[in-house]
Amino acid sequence: MNILLVSDDKEFEQKLKEKLVFLRKDDSVSVFDGDLCGADVVLVHDNIDLIKTFRENKDLCIIFVASSYSSGLILDAVDAGADDFILADAQDFEFVIRIVNNMKYYCVKRTVMRDAKLLSDEYSGFYRHEFCKPLIKNFKSGVFMALTPCDKVSFSVEAFSNAVKSALRIGDIALMGVGANFYVFLPETDFNGAVSVFNKINSVLEIRAGLADISSSDYEQEALNALAEAAGGQYVFTEVKESTLDEWLLDAPQGGYKLFRKIFNAKMEKVIAPVFYRLQKSYEEKLFETEIEQYTNSDQCLFRLKNKYGESCLRIIYPGFSKIKIYIDYEGLDSPENREISLQLDKVTQKELIGIIESFIEEFRKCYQ
Secondary structure (H helix, E strand, O other): OEEEEEOOOHHHHHHHHHHOOOOOOOOEEEEOOOOOOOOOEEEEEOOHHHHHHHOOOOOOEEEEEEOOOOOOHHHHHHHHOOOEEEEOOOOHHHHHHHHHHHHHHHHHHHHHHHHHHHHEOOOOOOEOHHHHHHHHOOOOOEEEEEEEEOOOOOOOHHHHHHHHHHHOOOOOEEEEOOOOOEEEEEEOOOHHHHHHHHHHHHHHOOEEEEEEEOOOOOHHHHHHHHHHHOOOOOEEEOOOOOOOHHHHHHHOOOOOHHHHHHHHHHHHHHHHHHHHHHHHHHHOOOOOOOEEEEEEOOOOEEEEEEEOOEEEEEEEEOOOOOEEEEEEEEOOOOOOOOEEEEEEHHHOOHHHHHHHHHHHHHHHHHHHO
16 A cells, blocks of 8 residues: 655654554555655645645545644535545554555445446446346345336437436446336335436436336336336336235125224225325426325325315225225316216226326316416
8 A cells, every 4th residue: 555645844744654653564655746656545734725636536545634623624625525534633543544444445446446347338337237137136125117218308328327327326226228228226115215216317307117126036027018108207117916905805804894894994005005105206296386185094095186276186985895986076177077986896906096096187287287
């Protein structure tokens, strides 16, 4: 490890050199003479402008050494590009510990950057498709997204790449997909979190997407199938198994209606509540100046839209053993807008409910916007 000392105070440079006597035998310490000369760590004494100059070299570890502390000094050093901060009168062992710890971090960073160059596509910066499953195989949960820009959108690979990366968190993985598609994997994220990421990307560049849970053995193909169904600016999600409500009633007791109803309500919340929540989050940024309210309780499931022009309400209730009822009401309007939909329990899937609610939202737009 090569350590370089930079200071306008020659006496301090010598003191600093003495503080580093406990470094390893193979480590070298030298004084700056105008050349970085292969330095790994640079200790910059009281000169923030020099930090900005040295920061052009991304491989350097820069530690700012300050003679005294003042308000905002640490932030100024970090903004200039410093990796760490230490006071000039700190103990010898603290200097050594700071340097060693920073070098450990930089060794890991260099390894990651090297691997990223080997794994990634040079134009987009996304991981290449052949590394898709190896990168994901060790994760236990998460959402896999297949996405593509809408046909009418004019875009460059760089613009699309930037739009996707700006919406992702540390730990999320962006990959090249098959054909003209791209992939995003969101570890330990549910569908609601994935919809939020979709909306962020879609607000910058109009896309369409298919979402699948990685617990499926063929999540990539499921996401691509869902993508094929998605319209411009929208997403379609799949699940490992799209259970219907009549299948969920098999464990309900025969003849005990109250207990039957309690079990039924608990399971309805697992089907309807996630759909309502996802659609609320998806349309909050699309329906301007419109309040969206949704909830599910033991009496009903409600999805309400309201703005200065009017109010619409979609209610789902369970009147008996064989079916559910969906009531759609528009404030101050007569039929055919107001209507009732009856669904057999074997038809109640999340996909079916999404279709009904999105039709309801589209009608609200036409009536009140």
